[in-house]
Amino acid sequence: MSTTSVPAFPGFLEEMTVEQVRAFDPEIVVLPLGSTEPHGPHLPLGTDCFQVTRLCHMAVRSANENGARALLYPTLPITNNVNFRHFPFALRVGVRTLMQMLIDIVSQCWDDGIRKVVFVNGHGGNPATLDATLREIAGMDNMPFVCWTWGAWPEGVEYPIEHASDHGGEDETSRMLWIRPDLVRQDRMTNNPFGQLRIPGLLKSAKFVRPWHLYVPESAGGETRASSAEKGQTILANTSTQLSNLLVELSAEPWDERFPYV
Numbered sequence: 001m002s003t004t005s006v007p008a009f010p011g012f013l014e015e016m017t018v019e020q021v022r023a024f025d026p027e028i029v030v031l032p033l034g035s036t037e038p039h040g041p042h043l044p045l046g047t048d049c050f051q052v053t054r055l056c057h058m059a060v061r062s063a064n065e066n067g068a069r070a071l072l073y074p075t076l077p078i079t080n081n082v083n084f085r086h087f088p089f090a091l092r093v094g095v096r097t098l099m100q101m102l103i104d105i106v107s108q109c110w111d112d113g114i115r116k117v118v119f120v121n122g123h124g125g126n127p128a129t130l131d132a133t134l135r136e137i138a139g140m141d142n143m144p145f146v147c148w149t150w151g152a153w154p155e156g157v158e159y160p161i162e163h164a165s166d167h168g169g170e171d172e173t174s175r176m177l178w179i180r181p182d183l184v185r186q187d188r189m190t191n192n193p194f195g196q197l198r199i200p201g202l203l204k205s206a207k208f209v210r211p212w213h214l215y216v217p218e219s220a221g222g223e224t225r226a227s228s229a230e231k232g233q234t235i236l237a238n239t240s241t242q243l244s245n246l247l248v249e250l251s252a253e254p255w256d257e258r259f260p261y262v
Contacts, residue, residue, distance in 0.1 A: 026071035035123035040220025052122025168220025178232030
């Protein structure tokens, strides 16, 4: 008779059997949202998916080790991406399509007995759709409590990034150097240019959808040569701890029709 023990499952739905899911009796569902899009000459198109998946793996595992019953869904790899449409194979679905996908997923969560859902976003093109989706869900009957997060940074802790960038810069490069260094073209790391606005006030007093072939012509922007795996590990360790703490609190608090208020 084999004496090999079966390892405890951490709550990753893709790795569980139906019997394990039933025995786990999840209290909360976590859904990561990624993207498949260009990230410059040095990073893979799956950068957003790799990052948000690792963040959620770390957070859910830690939360469940501390008493939560969080069930991690597979990462959505294709989301909103219209501003990248001039680049090849920047995968995308429309705003209404993503909204309906999320509503359908949340509705099924309710049918499966889940009353709390957390969307963890890993892509900058999604926040407006996520906000609108939450408002749509709030007006519907028989739907769980739903929130979304990027993963917070702890107060009083210095952020390790020297060169700010909102796409393919030091931050994302550092994370990928820790998560998947085999996919980072370190020989192509450089200071990628940003496009310059004719009307600088647009960034301060208005919102618009940036055409990214003009904003980041190399499909990534900013200095990347100060990136390091150590910085990436620090970022993910801190953000996953904050997310884990949130999941523990959400899981512990009983759901009722007044949730999350007393």
